[in-house]
Amino acid sequence: MPSQDDLHSPSAGEMSPYPPLDPRRAVGVRERLGLTPGQVAWAVSAFQGHPFHPDTLLAWEQGTEVPTGHQIKALAAALWCSPGELLGEPATLLQCRTLLGLTVEQAAVGVGMTRDRYAEAERRNRWRGSGRQTQALFEVLRPPPACFVTACGRTGQLRVLLREAVTGWWPNYVGPVAKIAPVEPAEIHRALEQLHREYQRIDNHGRTGSAAETVEREALAFLDRIDEQLWQRLRVPAA
Known part of the structure; x- marks a missing residue:
């Protein structure tokens, strides 16, 4: 505890x-x-x-x-x-470790790092481990995909890909997104298809004046939260 x-x-x-x-x-x-x-x-x-x-x-x-x-x-x-x-989903390495009841020393040994190096990664919430250490991280701390992407500093890169996916030909982005987010490609495929469909429903065709401005604000708000939209859809099992 x-x-x-x-x-x-x-x-x-x-x-x-x-x-x-x-x-x-x-x-x-x-x-x-x-x-x-x-x-x-x-x-x-x-x-x-x-x-x-x-x-x-x-x-x-x-x-x-x-x-x-x-x-x-x-x-x-x-x-x-x-x-x-x-509680909600852990968003940092510290929260992952706390929920599992592990000490810093136990987590460091589990991922194959010195205590100081692991503690620094947790303090900064920035993961820079090797491939083997990253695999061990998943086995020891089981970080949710959103937590892992944030800790690796890849949120900005993910947002760019997601914005391009929902505004363009989304199937081309399943592979690139899967390289960033530790999620099965089939699940990413499903989520991107949903996001693209929902974004395309925000239709500005033929609108003018205040109506066009309202739609534009809605579209911008959708894109501003595009990574959150992805995580929400990945948490919902496929029907």
Whole structure:
């Protein structure tokens, strides 16, 4: 289990050791147990040793407030689950390691690096390992594709390819995207086809004035979030 130090609330500019709470998961776990917000709040109060109001829990579940790491631990204890069952997808190497309950030393040994070199990669969230070390990274930390692409500093390159794919002949980009994102080409094929189709629905043909400007803003917003759009579609299993 992570130590108490792993669960503190990070200061400004410091990476959080945990992904943010996923409100849907938190609600789902509570409802599966048949517990009311008041019952969970009582259990959180007992764990923390001081009062905890049900309204705060509801704010977490609605996404209007964000719990600290220690509060996430208290909520997980109240719901009889691991913190990872309540959280979103890890976005950094640090978050991957924390969710697995590994120490820096264990992660470094697992990927075949010195402690200092691995700790620096985690601190900067920049991965520069060899091919063998990268394969070990997947086996030890199991980073999600989005996390790995970010850690390798390839997000900008990926965005360029995705923008060209949705505005052009997308099948030509399955291979190049697969070289960046550690995802099966068949899954990338499916996601790119969806993205291209959705972008093409944003049609500016024959529009003028404010209507044309609205469509243009919609298209730009789609392209600005193109990498997020990809990850969202890759998380949804094929029908």
